Amino acid sequence: MHLKEITCPSQLKGLSTTQLEKIAGEIRSFLIEKLAVTGGHLAPNLGVVELTLVLHQLFESPKDKLIWDVGHQAYVHKMLTGRMDKFDTLRQYKGLCGFPKMRESEHDVWEAGHSSTSLSAAMGMAIARDLRQEKNHVIAIIGDGAMTGGMALEALNHIGHEKKNLIVVLNDNEMSISPNVGALHNHLGKLRTAKQYKWAKEELESLLKKIPAVGGTLAKTAERVKDILKYLLVSGIFFEELGYTYLGPIDGHNIEELQTCMKQAKKIQGPVLLHVITKKGKGYGPAEADSDAWHGASPYKIESGEMIKSVGGPPDYKKVFGKALLDLAEVVPEMVAVTPAMSSGSGMNEFAQIYPERFFDVGIAEQHATTMSGGLATQGAKPICTIYSTFLQRGYDQIVHDIARQNLDVTFAIDRAGFVGADGETHHGVYDISFLRHLPNMKIAMGKDENEFRNLLYTSLMMEGPVAVRYPRGTGLGVPIDEQFQLIEEGTWEVVEEGNQLAILAVGPMVQLAQKAAEQLSREGLKPHIVNARFIKPLDQSMLKKMAGQGFKFLTVEEHALAGGFGSAVLEFFNDQEIPVQLKRMGVQDEFIEHGNVNEQREEAGLTVEKIVHHVRAMILSSDRKVKRA
Known part of the structure; x- marks a missing residue:
């Protein structure tokens, strides 16, 4: 049997080891070929080929529940469950999702783009199974990096206590997005050699x-x-002491060994932990050599492994941030950097090498990173805690209780603020303004370009209390960079273009969009006032009052959820001040925007030059018609 003949996992039943090994080779060739065009999570999926084949051969999906932690290693699972023909559309607009997706297949029983959720979900499914007196298996596949997440450890403890029949497959590839850290990771290392x-x-x-x-x-x-x-x-019997039958460690690329241990796991009563050792990127030399870089790959040349990227052009915000950290370290000696396993993703590797004593990667542990930053601040340090917007959600209680309430000097560098493109709805950074803005003591800022972003980072270190500095994924505008950091007065906005009748209040990349709209409107004789609302909290209240007094209408534009966002803050201000104004908000409606490129996502959300032009034209011309009728 060949890979192209498989449309359902039941077809794997009865296949010999030799046949499965042949299919494994075909899977790797397919992934390397397809992802060279679309990009995607290559290294994680190359590492789980044999494991996924054996899981689908020995279990009966979807009756048996296969739950993939994070989900970026589920490409092979998708191939074996009838979706090979859709891989040309992987992570593209309206195409195949890069993570498990229930609407795609009945075999996707859990959706996740964040780590450490699989064990809790599996426990819920196992309890529901037993309440219904059913007999299916529940299997959670989790990586060693995700196992360091607090949620995974909480679930691990509960599963061991309840003694439910549940199989945990620990896919130990020694590498998440950034090198794994911590005592548990070290314990697994000892088990590997035992x-x-x-x-x-x-x-x-x-x-x-x-x-x-x-x-x-x-x-x-x-x-x-x-x-x-x-x-x-063995130095520590961690899992067995928690109540699991521990099997392993075994070679995750040896099909016969996987089959033997998986069959044994199926027979055991109570929770089982099967420790599988795999190699991330297996089968493709460049990905094996640097699995970090190939975790989420852009399109590449198969023969050389060279990533296909545009030459020249503006710098990526990832590099801008990395350089800013190095420059800040020279002028702010109290500054330290903290990240929950995002050192590579956020461009912090060079800082970590040059200032190892000032850099702390705590692993996949956003709550710990947040509160630890608070502890640093109490002792006079100036921590910059760097977290993707989508992952900052996981540290919300710590932000409220430990940071904002105590008014600690912590800067949150919020990476991936706004739409992120191919990773889609699980990774968009469009909620952080809403869950931060209402917190006492919290300040929020976002620059219109990379130079202002750098200056806002510097300014945040000079301010009292917690400050969130947002910045987008992707490239900057290529603007000149100040030789020395400039202090920006807290709560002040910048008039980018003088105009009349209507003011566009734009945040971050939306400033550039507003300027393009103004250029188009100028050809119609309309000239809106363009404001760079770089401080989302506090608002520039004096400027708002001045513009309202001059009779301006207002259009707010933000790449963020409308509910509780920047536009809501402006509305609340005018309402509280009892200032009657005409105001329209543009942003993300009450819906999740799926994967695609950023421009497609903005189009779907209505955040385009054309939409801005339409709203400005309608708001100005509607008042003109009223004047004429009067």
């Missing part, structure tokens, strides 16, 4: 059972001896 324990246990059992008549009894009484062996030969 083959002598596995050998000693098996040899002891085999030897005792061969003794005539009393062998079985001796084997049972030898359990205490085996326990002693565990403590002698």
Whole structure:
């Protein structure tokens, strides 16, 4: 059987090891070929080919529930469940999602783009199964990086306590997005090298059972001896002490070994943890050599492994931020950098190498990163805590209780603020203004370009209390960079273009969009006032009052949810001040915007030059008609 013939995972039943190995090779070739065009999570998926084949051969999806943590390693699963023909549209607008998606297939039983959720979801499904008195299996596949997340550890503890029949497959590839850190990761490292324990246990059992008549009894009484062996030969029995039957570590690329252990796991009552060692990027040299860079790859040349990127042009915000950290370190000696496993994704690697004593990657632990930053601030440090907007949601309680309430000097560098493109709805940064703006003591800012972004970072370190500095994914505008950091007065806006009748209040990249709209409107004799609303909180109240007094109408434009966003803040201000104005808001409606490129996502949300022109024209001309009728 060939890969192209498989449209349903049941077709894998009964296939020999040789046949599965052949299909594994075909899967890798397919992924390397397709992702060279579309880009995507190549290295994680190359690492789980054999594991996914064996899971689908030995279990009956969707009756048996396969739950992929994070989900960026589910491409092989999608291929085996009838979606190979859609891979040309991977992560493209209206195309195949890069993560599990329930509307795509009944085999996708859980959707996730964030890590550490699979165990809690699996526990819920196992409890529901038992309440219905059904007999299906529930299997969570989680990486060693995701296992460091607090939510995963909470679930791990609960599963072990409840003793439900549930299989946890620990896909240990020693690499998440950034190198894994922490005691648990180190413990797994010791388990990987503890083959002598596995050998000693098996040899002891085999030897005792061969003794005539009393062998079985001796084997049972030898359990205490085996326990002693565990403590002698393995540094910590973490999982078994939590209540799991621990199997492994096994070679995740050895199909026969996977089959043997998976069959054993199916028979065991209670929770099982199957520890599988895989190699991220397996089968493609460049991805094996640098799995970090190939975690989420852009299109590339297959032969050389060279990423296909535009040459020249404006710098990426990732690089702008990395350079800003280095420059800030020279002028603010108290500054330290904290990140929850985003050192590479946010361009912090060079800072980490040059200032290792001032850099702290805490692993996938957003709550810990947030509160630890607060602890640093109490002792006079100036922490910059760098988190993707979508992941900052996970530290919300800590922001409220530990940072804002105590008014601590923590700067949150919020990466990926706004639409993110191909990763889609699980990764968009369009909610952070809403969940930060209402917090006492919190300030929020976003620059119109990369130079202002740098100056806002510097300004945030000079301000009292917590400050969130937002910045988008992608490239800047290529503007000149100030030789020295400039302090921006807190709560002040910038008039980018003088105009009349209507003021466009724009945030971040929307300033450029507003300027393009103004250029088009000028050809019609309309000249809106363009304002760079770089401080979202506090608002520039004096400017708002002045413009309202001059009779301006207002159009707010933000790449963020309308509910509780910047436009809402402006509305609230005018309402509280009892100032009657005409105001329209542009932003993301009450819906999730799916994957595609950023321009397509803005189009879907109505954040385009054409829409701005339409609203400005309608608002100005409507008042003109009223004047004429009067």
